[in-house]
Each structure stands twice: as structure tokens, then as C-alpha cells.
Amino acid sequence: MRAPAALFGTLAVPAIWVLARRAFGPRAALLAGLLAAVSPYLVYFSKEARGYSLLILLTVLALGLGREAVRQGRTGARIGWAIVAVLGLHTHYFFAFVPLAQAAALPLGPEAGRRLRRMLVPAFAVAVACVPWAAYAAANLLEQDRSYVGSPFGNIATTLLRFATGYSLSVLDSRSMTAPLADRIRETLPAALATLLVFAPLLVLGVRRAWRSPEDGRPLVALLALPPAILVALAPVIPLLHDRYLAFAAPAFVILVALGAASLRPGLGTIAMILVVAVSLAGNARELLGDRCRKEDWRAAARLVEERERPGDELVVHLDHMHWAFRHYYRGASRLVAEEEREPGRSVWLVESH
Numbered sequence: 001m002r003a004p005a006a007l008f009g010t011l012a013v014p015a016i017w018v019l020a021r022r023a024f025g026p027r028a029a030l031l032a033g034l035l036a037a038v039s040p041y042l043v044y045f046s047k048e049a050r051g052y053s054l055l056i057l058l059t060v061l062a063l064g065l066g067r068e069a070v071r072q073g074r075t076g077a078r079i080g081w082a083i084v085a086v087l088g089l090h091t092h093y094f095f096a097f098v099p100l101a102q103a104a105a106l107p108l109g110p111e112a113g114r115r116l117r118r119m120l121v122p123a124f125a126v127a128v129a130c131v132p133w134a135a136y137a138a139a140n141l142l143e144q145d146r147s148y149v150g151s152p153f154g155n156i157a158t159t160l161l162r163f164a165t166g167y168s169l170s171v172l173d174s175r176s177m178t179a180p181l182a183d184r185i186r187e188t189l190p191a192a193l194a195t196l197l198v199f200a201p202l203l204v205l206g207v208r209r210a211w212r213s214p215e216d217g218r219p220l221v222a223l224l225a226l227p228p229a230i231l232v233a234l235a236p237v238i239p240l241l242h243d244r245y246l247a248f249a250a251p252a253f254v255i256l257v258a259l260g261a262a263s264l265r266p267g268l269g270t271i272a273m274i275l276v277v278a279v280s281l282a283g284n285a286r287e288l289l290g291d292r293c294r295k296e297d298w299r300a301a302a303r304l305v306e307e308r309e310r311p312g313d314e315l316v317v318h319l320d321h322m323h324w325a326f327r328h329y330y331r332g333a334s335r336l337v338a339e340e341e342r343e344p345g346r347s348v349w350l351v352e353s354h
Contacts, residue, residue, distance in 0.1 A: 001049045001298070001328055009046025009053035012251070013037050015060040020255050023067065023216035024262065031273055032258035040166025040283035041250055047295055049325055051091045052247045058088040059098050059248040063219060066102045066119075071215060073118045082122040086129045093137045094227070094245045099123065101222035107214035152235040156228050159243040161192060163253040164199045165279065168286035198275045199257055206260030217259075220252040296322075296353050302329035305349050309334045313347045322353040 016036045021029030036042060045052040061084045068077035088095035106115060207224075210217025227249060231241035261272045305315065313334040317323040323336060330336075334349060342348055 001325065002047055002295070005048055005050065005053045006046050008057045009042055012042060012053065012057040012060055015057060015064070016251055016254060019060055019064045019067075019251075020258065022064070023213070024255075024259055027269075028255070028259050028262040031261050031269075032255045034273070035254050035258050035276060035280065036251070038277055038280040038284065039163075039250070039254060040168060040280055040287055041163050041247075042254075043284055044166045044287065045247060049295075052244065055088065055092045055095060055248050056250055058084050058091060058095065059223075060251045062088060062095075062098050063102070063223070063251070066099075066219070067216065069118060069122070070102075070106065070115045073115075078118065078122045081119075082125045085122075085126045088248075089126070089130050089133055092245070092248070093140075095248055097227040097230075098223065098248055099126070101226050102219050104226055105214070105218040105222040107218070152228075152232045152239065152241040155241045155243060156232070159228070159246050159249075160199075160253075161195060162243045163250050164195045165192075165283035166287055168283040195279055198272075198279050202257045202260035202272055202276065203253070204260065205263050206256035206258070209259055209263045210256055220256055223252040224249050224256065296325070298325050299329045301351055302326060302331070305330065305334065305351070306332040309349065310347065313349060314342055315349045315351065316342065317351045318353065325353070326351055 013033055013036045017029050017033035020032035042053070042056065045056065062081060065077050065081040065084060068074055069081050085095075085099055088098060103119075207221055210221050227246060228241060235241060257276065258273075261269045261276065263269070264272060309332050311333070315326075315330075315334045315336045316339050317326050317336065318339070327336065
């Protein structure tokens, strides 16, 4: 079941390398590909049976094809960008921020009008193809339970830590709030500070260098900065800023950190990347060895119910949208129902998922 996510996550690594090479040269590309390959955040979603690794891959493809379409006006690149944009929007609502960031980063000047006109037809085609999606997204976003979304500013800090270390640091994770705060801080704060000291300077250097390259770098900066700014502004009305939803910005983070390391002198840049890779590998090891980052074992859950169920039993899967994962493995006779559809007096199996 997780094979597609693993495939998309694996393909994202060479896609990031190609994008970084065309935009910033071979050294930055090598560092970006290396960081993408060991990134705990990308590895985490490559093991999850959801669409986030596909979202990340489509984001990289959209950035690359958009770059070629704007710079050279190739028909194939424009058609490819439109196809990827439609797929991305049907993968996750927040992919809409990708073309928005690309549009916001279009360089001004004598060429601006011509470059904008190159993208009008592909953008119009994407808009027409996504009319049904837009209606569904508007209704669903307004009705969605957002009780799990915390402070927008706290979530920005959490997201940057996630991009660097994945889900191995739990000090800001609401699911670990049952542990005493002092214990969580004592356990994870040193690693969080070390991560900030390693990643933050490189990210700042990468942003500075990228900003000096309007066509190649500014779309990455816009992708990393613009969506959180918009979501913070919308937070009082619709709180939607969550680290998972910003997964599309992870490739920009990876490339900008690699670009920061590449802008240093060779010896210093090598040391910086060794530290970055060490922190990333430590995050992967923590996730691999820890209990809190293990994935749901749907196969074992289905087997347990099949072995112990009785005639007339019912099944409730929490969360509701994860029932398809359980159905993939379950071959028993119990009826799968929504929580509000349970019949009184029947035994109920509750299958929980985070």
C-alpha cells in the first residue's frame, strides 16, 4: 500500500537534483540531491500511505516546467506545467500556492508582459479543468474540523523544524502533550537548538543568494514565504496553517539550504553539509528507533479482527478518511460503519489511526 508513496518520494530526489542543477549549477545540485535523499521529512512521507510525497514531487515538476515555460516559452513545457498543475490541485488543496508563488515571483521589466502572456493559456486551461475541484474544495475547507490546528506562528516554527528533522522532535507536537512539558523540553530542546544552529544560517544564505536570481531563485523564496504569510493572515477566520499542509514547500527549503552551503568556500561548505547530513541522519535514526513515528500496521489490525470477530459485529475506523487503508487488508465479515451509524446492542471494533 505504501509502494506508491515510496516511489513518488524516491523520484522527488532526482527531480530536485535536476531543478537545482538547471537553476544554480552542479555543486548546489549535488548538495540538494544529497540533502533530499537523507531528509527525515521527505523520508517520513515516503513511508506514509497518503498523497504528500506525490504533492512534493508534483511541486518540483511544476517549478521546473514553469521555469522552462517562462524563460523559453516552450510549448511542451507549458503543456507539461498545465498537466502537473491539474494533477497537483487534485492531489492537495494547498498545491494552489505553487502557481500563486510562481506568479508572484515573475520578474518585472521589459520582458514581464511577454512572459506573463506565455502562461495565460496554460493557466486558463488549469482553471477550467479545476472548476469542479474548486467548488468541492471551498465547501470542504469550510466544513473541515480544524481543532488540531494551533497557533499559526507556533506552527511556522514547527514546520521549519519538521523540514529539517522530520517528526523526530516532539517538543512542539500536540500529540506528545501528555508527557510533562519539562520532560519534553529536556529530551528534545538540545537537538532542536542544534538543528537551528546548523540549518538557519544556511537557509538565510540560500535565501540571499536566491533572491539575487529573479528567474531561478525567487520562486523558491516565494514558495517558502508567501503561503505561511497568507495563512497567518487568514488564521483568525480559517485556521489552516499546519506543517503537513505545507509539505509542498519542503523542496524549496531543501534547495535553499543546499544553495546556502554551496555559496560558502569549498572547505567551509563541505563542513556545513556534513553537519546538515549528520543532523538529518540523526533525525532518521530517531524516527526509525522511536515508537511515536512508527506507521500504522493495517495488516496486523485487519488480521486481529478477522481472528476474533463474531457474527453481527461492526467496525468503526477512526479517523473516517482512513477506512480505505483498513479495507485494503480486511477480508472479514463485520460491517464497516460510520460512528453515527452504529446499531445499539452490537459489538463494535474500534480501529484507531492518527
